[in-house]
Ligand SMILES: [Zn+2]
């Protein structure tokens with residue numbers, strides 16, 4: 001496959017992730033969308049569910065990871081093999097937490113839209129994705145390809161930040177992604 | 178699943194060995210900038226040969242060569258050198274040797290300086306390049322050149338070894354013991370022996386009791402992630418459903434908690450006690466959750482709160498929290514000695 005073809009594939013999948021981000025926006029969550037692709041199929045998707053669950057770790061990537069696990073359990077297939085051959089698409093660079101989680105789960109490739117200047121774990125704040133100083137217990141490094149339809153992801157974030165996170169008390173009202 | 182008010186009544190904890198009261202202060206994990214030695218930079222200085230002209234000289238230099246980022250330096254130092262008791266900072270060496278765009282400015286400055294009356298020949302000396310952040314750094318800095326020091330009382334207190342009063346130490350020890358007990362529960366259940374407790378320090382309420390579940394099959398269910406989710410459950414949210422066999426996982430629902438004035442939001446205002454240093458994922462989860470303080474026992478090789486990273490004070494992140502390590506370390510180390 002030529003590089004152009006590969007890029008086109010990434011763009012096509014990213015449009016799917018963007019659709020989910022838009023859904024999050026309507027649900028008053030930070031608009032981040034994520035899909036996990038395995039054998040050329042979307043096997044899981046996710047959007048932010050932080051406000052809904054009152055759990056600040058419920059990022060789109062984590063939601064999607066858990067959907068893959070559910071699927072594997074239902075179909076009785078080894079989840080390790082699935083994660084090891086999957087690609088995760090997410091509209092915003094995974095945060096430090098999610099980057100660490102993706103290493104633990106053994107996802108080898110992550111394609112993302114725009115950079116995450118606040119929390120980014122693939123280079124913006126720290127580069128956990130490619131950090132080789134961590135031991136095997138922390139999982140293996142993954143490749144990260146950024147800047148795929150970044151503008152569209154940014155537009156959604158901008159729309160969200162024009163409003164406010166209604167769940168935070170006034171003095172704590174911080175916008176986050 | 179609900180939190181039992183008297184946590185000590187459980188027979189579960191009878192086997193617990195007695196842990197002696199300990200006067201030991203948990204060690205604060207501060208950002209590297211507080212622990213680094215003084216950084217130095219070369220500057221040109223000159224002796225003031227005519228003492229009466231001092232104020233004029235200072236005024237002129239401040240005009241043509243402001244100290245800029247070296248604002249923390251006192252412009253003049255007094256020495257007991259009889260040849261020239263007063264010495265003054267002229268400008269930074271790299272400023273003078275810097276590439277072309279500074280050249281004209283540099284020439285200008287040197288030209289003006291050469292016309293100033295009462296100044297001796299310039300020479301190079303080393304001065305601290307950053308303001309001292311601790312008394313220790315201050316004492317080191319003034320060996321080179323006098324500097325201003327705006328003491329951060331909080332940092333001084335943290336470094337004093339007397340930050341916590343006895344009463345607080347007793348609370349810390351109590352919560353840490355509970356975390357150790359939870360680690361022992363986890364061990365009995367063939368889980369990794371890591372316990373975690375989240376506490377509201379104002380109302381002295383234990384919000385949740387958690388332990389590691391990653392051996393149950395989901396590798397992300399670290400003790401801290403479980404604790405954060407239990408806090409979410411305590412607020413009517415939460416994501417994970419826990420099997421009945423893990424009845425030792427507990428949380429205090431909002432109705433069971435003393436009323437706090439401000440209302441709850443994630444882990445704002447809460448403290449975490451955990452037996453082992455949190456990993457990158459968990460440390461960042463605590464940033465997202467806006468935890469207030471973290472106390473842990475044993476360090477670990479991939480730890481992100483002092484060992485490999487200092488996520489709690491990582492520049493660029495919008496929430497920072499205090500971290501104290503090596504709480505009841507002799508006891509937590511025993512949990513990990515066999516591994
Ligand atoms: Zn994330």
Ligand SMILES: [Zn+2]
Nearest residue numbers: 399455456459
């Ligand atoms: Zn962890």
